[in-house]
Amino acid sequence: MNRRTVAALVINDLRQLARNPRVLVFAVALPLVLWPLMWFLTSLTTERRQERIESRTYTYAVADEAAEVAGAADTRTWLERALAVVGGDGPADGDEPTDGPAVRFERVEAPDDVAAALDEERLHVHVAWEAGGDEDVPAPRIVLSHRADLDASDSAEGFLRRALERTRTEVRERRLTDAGFASPPEDLLPLERIETASEEQTSGLLLGRLLTAIIVMMMLAGGSIVATDALAGEKERGTLETLLTTAASRVEIVTAKNLSILAVAFATSVLNIVNIVVWMQLDLIAPPAGMKLVIPVGAGLLLLLLYAPAAVLLSSSLLLVSGRSKTYKEAQLLFAPVMLVAMAVAAIPVLPGVELRSAIVLLPIANLGVAAREILTGTYDWPLLAAAWAVTGGAAALLARASLRTLSAEKLITASELDAADLAGGPALFPRRVARWFAALWALLLVWQLNIGGNIDSRLLISINMAIFGAAAWLMISRYRLPVRQTLSLRAPPARAWLGVLIGAPAGLMLADGVVRLASLAMPIPEAWIEAMAENMGVTLPLWQMLIFFSLMPALFEEVAFRGVLLHGLKDRLTTLQLVLVAGIAFGFFHVDLFRIPPTSLLGIFLVVTVIRSGSIFPAMAWHALHNALALGSARVEQIALPEQPIWWHYALAVLAILLAFRLMKRRTRAAFS
Amino acid sequence: MSTVQVEVQGLSKNFFDPSRGEVRAVQEVNFECRGSEIFGLLGANGAGKTTTLRTISTVLQPTAGTARVLGHDVVSDPVEVRRNLGFYSASTALYPRLTARETLTLFARVNKYPAERTRSRVEEMIERFGLGDYAGARIEKLSSGMKQKVSIARTVVHDPPVLIFDEPTVGLDVLNALDLQKAIQELRDDGKAILFSTHIMSEAERLCDRIAIIDKGRIRACDDLEGLRAATSQHYLEDIFVHYVTGNDTTA
Numbered sequence: 040m041n042r043r044t045v046a047a048l049v050i051n052d053l054r055q056l057a058r059n060p061r062v063l064v065f066a067v068a069l070p071l072v073l074w075p076l077m078w079f080l081t082s083l084t085t086e087r088r089q090e091r092i093e094s095r096t097y098t099y100a101v102a103d104e105a106a107e108v109a110g111a112a113d114t115r116t117w118l119e120r121a122l123a124v125v126g127g128d129g130p131a132d133g134d135e136p137t138d139g140p141a142v143r144f145e146r147v148e149a150p151d152d153v154a155a156a157l158d159e160e161r162l163h164v165h166v167a168w169e170a171g172g173d174e175d176v177p178a179p180r181i182v183l184s185h186r187a188d189l190d191a192s193d194s195a196e197g198f199l200r201r202a203l204e205r206t207r208t209e210v211r212e213r214r215l216t217d218a219g220f221a222s223p224p225e226d227l228l229p230l231e232r233i234e235t236a237s238e239e240q241t242s243g244l245l246l247g248r249l250l251t252a253i254i255v256m257m258m259l260a261g262g263s264i265v266a267t268d269a270l271a272g273e274k275e276r277g278t279l280e281t282l283l284t285t286a287a288s289r290v291e292i293v294t295a296k297n298l299s300i301l302a303v304a305f306a307t308s309v310l311n312i313v314n315i316v317v318w319m320q321l322d323l324i325a326p327p328a329g330m331k332l333v334i335p336v337g338a339g340l341l342l343l344l345l346y347a348p349a350a351v352l353l354s355s356s357l358l359l360v361s362g363r364s365k366t367y368k369e370a371q372l373l374f375a376p377v378m379l380v381a382m383a384v385a386a387i388p389v390l391p392g393v394e395l396r397s398a399i400v401l402l403p404i405a406n407l408g409v410a411a412r413e414i415l416t417g418t419y420d421w422p423l424l425a426a427a428w429a430v431t432g433g434a435a436a437l438l439a440r441a442s443l444r445t446l447s448a449e450k451l452i453t454a455s456e457l458d459a460a461d462l463a464g465g466p467a468l469f470p471r472r473v474a475r476w477f478a479a480l481w482a483l484l485l486v487w488q489l490n491i492g493g494n495i496d497s498r499l500l501i502s503i504n505m506a507i508f509g510a511a512a513w514l515m516i517s518r519y520r521l522p523v524r525q526t527l528s529l530r531a532p533p534a535r536a537w538l539g540v541l542i543g544a545p546a547g548l549m550l551a552d553g554v555v556r557l558a559s560l561a562m563p564i565p566e567a568w569i570e571a572m573a574e575n576m577g578v579t580l581p582l583w584q585m586l587i588f589f590s591l592m593p594a595l596f597e598e599v600a601f602r603g604v605l606l607h608g609l610k611d612r613l614t615t616l617q618l619v620l621v622a623g624i625a626f627g628f629f630h631v632d633l634f635r636i637p638p639t640s641l642l643g644i645f646l647v648v649t650v651i652r653s654g655s656i657f658p659a660m661a662w663h664a665l666h667n668a669l670a671l672g673s674a675r676v677e678q679i680a681l682p683e684q685p686i687w688w689h690y691a692l693a694v695l696a697i698l699l700a701f702r703l704m705k706r707r708t709r710a711a712f713s
Numbered sequence: 714m715s716t717v718q719v720e721v722q723g724l725s726k727n728f729f730d731p732s733r734g735e736v737r738a739v740q741e742v743n744f745e746c747r748g749s750e751i752f753g754l755l756g757a758n759g760a761g762k763t764t765t766l767r768t769i770s771t772v773l774q775p776t777a778g779t780a781r782v783l784g785h786d787v788v789s790d791p792v793e794v795r796r797n798l799g800f801y802s803a804s805t806a807l808y809p810r811l812t813a814r815e816t817l818t819l820f821a822r823v824n825k826y827p828a829e830r831t832r833s834r835v836e837e838m839i840e841r842f843g844l845g846d847y848a849g850a851r852i853e854k855l856s857s858g859m860k861q862k863v864s865i866a867r868t869v870v871h872d873p874p875v876l877i878f879d880e881p882t883v884g885l886d887v888l889n890a891l892d893l894q895k896a897i898q899e900l901r902d903d904g905k906a907i908l909f910s911t912h913i914m915s916e917a918e919r920l921c922d923r924i925a926i927i928d929k930g931r932i933r934a935c936d937d938l939e940g941l942r943a944a945t946s947q948h949y950l951e952d953i954f955v956h957y958v959t960g961n962d963t964t965a
Contacts, residue, residue: 047822051808058810058851277806284770284800286871287823288792 048295066264075318097195100149102167121202157186163195240416245330247412248389255385261307262300266357269296271370293443300354348432355438362445388412395423403434422561469519473608488631501588505596512600527603532655536704543700544665546693547645551638558637594664602650602659622647652704715748718906723778738764740930746906753921754910761930762910766879770800799868802879809853813863824871838866858889877908914951926957933957
């Protein structure tokens with residue numbers, strides 16, 4: 040990549056933007072004024088409304104029949120005391136308002152039609168008594184009528200109700216004392232709260248919940264200014280073809296466009312943040328209660344590093360949308376869903392109980408948001424921070440690659456919307472669609488597992504999961520008219536492959552144990568997880584049920600989906616090594632549980648190699664079933680736990696056994712997997 | 714004789730359309746273009762001229778066959794192809810908010826012209842194309858004639874040995890079209906290999922050293938004007954064109 044070329048392209052993009060006064064005013068300058076102004080006006084309006092509420096005179100009326108109701112004398116006294124607390128013209132007994140605003144209440148004649156009087160605001164609150172004494176209302180009570188949709192009526196009712204409740208407490212306590220209660224009632228079981236979190240931690244939690252959403256919003260707002268113009272605008276102006284016929288490579292163009300988007304997104308974000316801080320320093324706007332906009336330097340630098348892949352991910356998304364759009368307007372239209380999705384994901388840290396050490400670490404941007412929240416409260420979970428960074432970085436790399444491919448697409452220039460695969464459809468199109476299908480399937484499983492999965496019987500959970508895999512595989516095969524035998528590698532394997540399975544599966548299980556051990560150095564496995572895992576694996580079930588649900592069903596359905604359909608879709612687009620790693624690790628990621636990803640990824644890799652070497656899915660099914668059965672067996676005998684000390688030569692032997700197994704599986708007659 | 718700069722062999726390009734299915738836009742096209750030569754692709758609209766030139770400029774990928782620019786293959790070495798190429802067409806626009814000088818500097822840089830010579834080369838182009846009084850003005854403020862001069866200047870600013878002009882006079886008035894043709898002839902005289910496509914017979918007749926008549930994606934004939942006249946016994950290029958495209962003799 041030539042830095043001079045990239046720099047020239049970035050300068051060109053920024054120059055175009057800087058010389059577009061309309062964009063600068065509407066997309067940069069105006070938000071700088073409008074956001075804080077809206078904030079300021081909202082606080083000002085709230086303040087004014089509060090002042091108005093507290094300074095006005097409210098009207099109340101007391102029902103005429105009150106005098107006739109038994110016990111009304113007491114409650115009337117309560118009302119008078121309550122009015123004395125909040126202020127009013129009633130016959131007070133000398134009490135001064137104790138706390139809260141001293142609003143004024145003015146008694147008016149009780150109307151015949153209370154609802155109409157409230158509606159016309161001649162009356163704000165109406166007081167009546169109910170005698171009680173029956174099943175529904177055992178004791179006399181006060182009934183307040185008001186209009187919740189009218190500001191004054193609603194406020195009046197609130198003031199009066201709170202004052203009445205306070206009065207009731209006072210009266211109750213006085214009566215208890217009069218009845219000979221030993222100590223003052225307010226001294227009974229006093230409650231004291233002790234806050235162990237530091238002020239910085241409390242503030243950090245508040246800031247951490249919002250920080251990612253605010254940054255994502257600012258970056259998207261700023262980045263979209265350039266992104267719209269980046270490809271869609273160039274296409275519409277006719278400058279894209281000019282650019283594509285220069286010696287700038289596609290990588291240089293995409294890098295430059297991404298840098299331009301990032302530069303503007305970063306600059307506008309910084310401008311907005313500085314702008315808000317200045318307004319706060321001028322006391323024109325106030326931060327939310329309890330929140331301090333102070334981030335320690337170390338945490339700030341770490342956050343900057345953490346947000347870097349998120350920024351690339353966002354800019355690549357915007358660039359991708361811009362590249363897929365035919366016009367400037369279409370790009371602007373398509374940005375809306377991108378922004379909604381990004382904001383929804385970025386808002387996840389607001390949810391209570393979401394921790395980084397969970398499946399959320401696999402969700403780009405959301406994982407960085409939760410990580411940022413933990414950092415700001417002083418928790419540094421380094422392995423998970425690295426994992427979150429890597430996941431979002433990986434997603435950013437994939438999107439950057441997709442935007443690069445968009446730029447190389449002929450559709451950008453020609454009127455032709457299709458290519459050969461589009462036109463042919465079916466099997467020719469499937470390799471281009473397989474990643475989307477499995478991404479959607481992963482998202483479906485993630486949502487399902489996070490929300491429902493853990494709360495149902497493990498047999499039902501497995502059955503539903505397998506049904507999802509089976510249905511997805513069937514849908515893809517029928518939708519793209521895939522040849523079943525070829526897609527699922529339904530061929531007879533060499534006889535020696537079965538011996539390979541018998542050797543490989545136990546060895547693979549042992550190596551999976553080693554991988555879990557290695558991973559646990561970075562991510563210690565909690566005891567609670569091990570117990571839950573044992574429960575989920577059905578160690579309490581009869582053996583035949585365990586084998587059906589945890590060994591045979593996954594071996595059948597997961598192999599059809601992953602070593603059948605997924606492998607078939609990817610094989611022509613990747614080298615063998617890429618295929619093994621991508622298809623294998625993808626299988627691991629479908630075991631949404633964080634601690635299961637490393638060992639299941641390894642299993643996935645072994646199973647992919649098995650299909651490639653043997654040319655058949657059957658040995659992979661057998662391996663998978665045997666692997667799960669052995670894992671269940673060991674769980675049943677010993678419960679699930681890592682041995683005290685690893686025996687390293689066991690692992691070395693397992694590696695040799697795996698190599699032998701793969702050697703045995705190789706077909707001699709022809710290239711089996713092609 | 715000058716060396717071959719552009720070599721096209723068996724070049725085919727197919728498109729795919731939902732209603733028409735597979736469209737064979739260019740079929741097994743062969744030709745070569747040498748330095749100091751204007752090679753014309755003459756054809757009606759939709760004959761395959763632009764597709765051929767876009768494939769040579771690496772914007773489109775060939776379905777079959779090869780194209781080489783100075784020995785660099787358009788598929789395996791696209792950046793080197795584009796580095797040695799200047800592409801001009803009615804659809805290649807300029808950035809409206811850049812000045813003429815900034816435009817030329819940008820295209821010199823992105824085409825990897827040596828950094829130390831960029832400034833002098835840009836000034837040379839400004840002088841050569843008479844842009845001096847307007848070099849600091851934004852493109853959006855320039856007249857269409859001046860924009861066209863800037864376009865030609867940005868096409869040649871990195872001094873490429875091969876130039877492609879794809880229907881460059883479309884939409885230009887007569888005077889501007891003549892100016893452009895003059896500029897192309899001068900570039901030919903500078904030793905450039907020029908691929909020139911047009912559907913205007915008089916333009917091809919006036920400019921091209923050799924002409925390929927292209928119809929429905931295939932080259933029907935390829936020779937200099939005298940050779941075409943001799944082969945068809947027609948004098949005017951228009952008649953020669955009709956002869957090859959329709960198979961009819963238009964001589965009265």
